[in-house]
Amino acid sequence: MRRPLVAGNWKMNGSCEQNAALVDGLTSGDRGQQAEMAVFPPSVYVANVAEMLADSGIAWGLQNCAEQEKGAFTGEASAVMAKDLGCKYVLVGHSERRTLFGETDEVVATKVQRLVEQGIVPVLCVGETLEEREAGTTIERVGAQVKAVLDQFDSAGEIVIAYEPVWAIGTGLTATPEQAQEVHAAIRDMLVGYSADLAAKTRILYGGSVNAGTAAELFAKEDIDGGLVGGASLKAEEFLKISRAAG
Numbered sequence: 001m002r003r004p005l006v007a008g009n010w011k012m013n014g015s016c017e018q019n020a021a022l023v024d025g026l027t028s029g030d031r032g033q034q035a036e037m038a039v040f041p042p043s044v045y046v047a048n049v050a051e052m053l054a055d056s057g058i059a060w061g062l063q064n065c066a067e068q069e070k071g072a073f074t075g076e077a078s079a080v081m082a083k084d085l086g087c088k089y090v091l092v093g094h095s096e097r098r099t100l101f102g103e104t105d106e107v108v109a110t111k112v113q114r115l116v117e118q119g120i121v122p123v124l125c126v127g128e129t130l131e132e133r134e135a136g137t138t139i140e141r142v143g144a145q146v147k148a149v150l151d152q153f154d155s156a157g158e159i160v161i162a163y164e165p166v167w168a169i170g171t172g173l174t175a176t177p178e179q180a181q182e183v184h185a186a187i188r189d190m191l192v193g194y195s196a197d198l199a200a201k202t203r204i205l206y207g208g209s210v211n212a213g214t215a216a217e218l219f220a221k222e223d224i225d226g227g228l229v230g231g232a233s234l235k236a237e238e239f240l241k242i243s244r245a246a247g
């Protein structure tokens with residue numbers, strides 16, 4: 001019932017030439033039958049990548065957006081601009097944004113609102129640190145991050161949640177399918193508290209060192225509806241394999 005989503009977070013990587021080669025590989029390759037694919041290039045390249053992806057069936061989005069609608073915010077890009085560029089999705093609250101750029105749950109919730117106003121689907125990233133996992137507070141931490149956003153979210157709307165344990169991002173360490181499923185199920189339980197429909201329809205992605213070797217087992221879990229993929233999304237063949245692993 002939930003169509004899997006395989007999302008490629010390019011982070012601050014690529015060039016005009018590399019992006020063209022990557023997009024060419026993705027559009028000409030076999031993505032599998034079922035999954036939806038989306039890519040998140042650095043914002044300066046989004047217009048160009050969007051042009052290359054037109055009519056491909058692959059969606060695109062920004063890795064972040066501003067809290068504000070417009071104005072004197074040097075270096076920022078707004079949800080309105082994302083809409084203008086045809087973005088279907090925008091990542092919000094990635095752990096690198098939270099850790100390196102000080103984004104709080106409140107900031108993240110505001111960004112989600114801005115996107116919803118534009119009809120863009122936010123991909124809300126949540127996850128615990130290694131210390132939090134070791135202290136046994138994973139569900140509490142992730143739950144607080146989800147709650148901060150959903151308390152202000154109209155449950156008739158669409159949102160995607162990406163569970164990304166901070167200790168698994170870019171480290172080569174992946175949560176086991178069981179560890180991931182436990183958190184995904186807890187998130188879905190929380191969603192039921194907002195609306196049964198929201199819980200049933202919301203895609204919950206797993207992220208953190210997903211690769212072609214680990215994807216199939218993760219995606220086979222009941223509450224894992226695809227992946228948010230960093231490093232492995234920069235290689236067309238590998239990302240296509242991950243997409244095919246989602247069905």
Ligand code: PGA
Binds near residue numbers: 171172
């Ligand atoms: P990774 O990144 O796959 O390179 O661990 C995932 C992410 O940060 O979204």
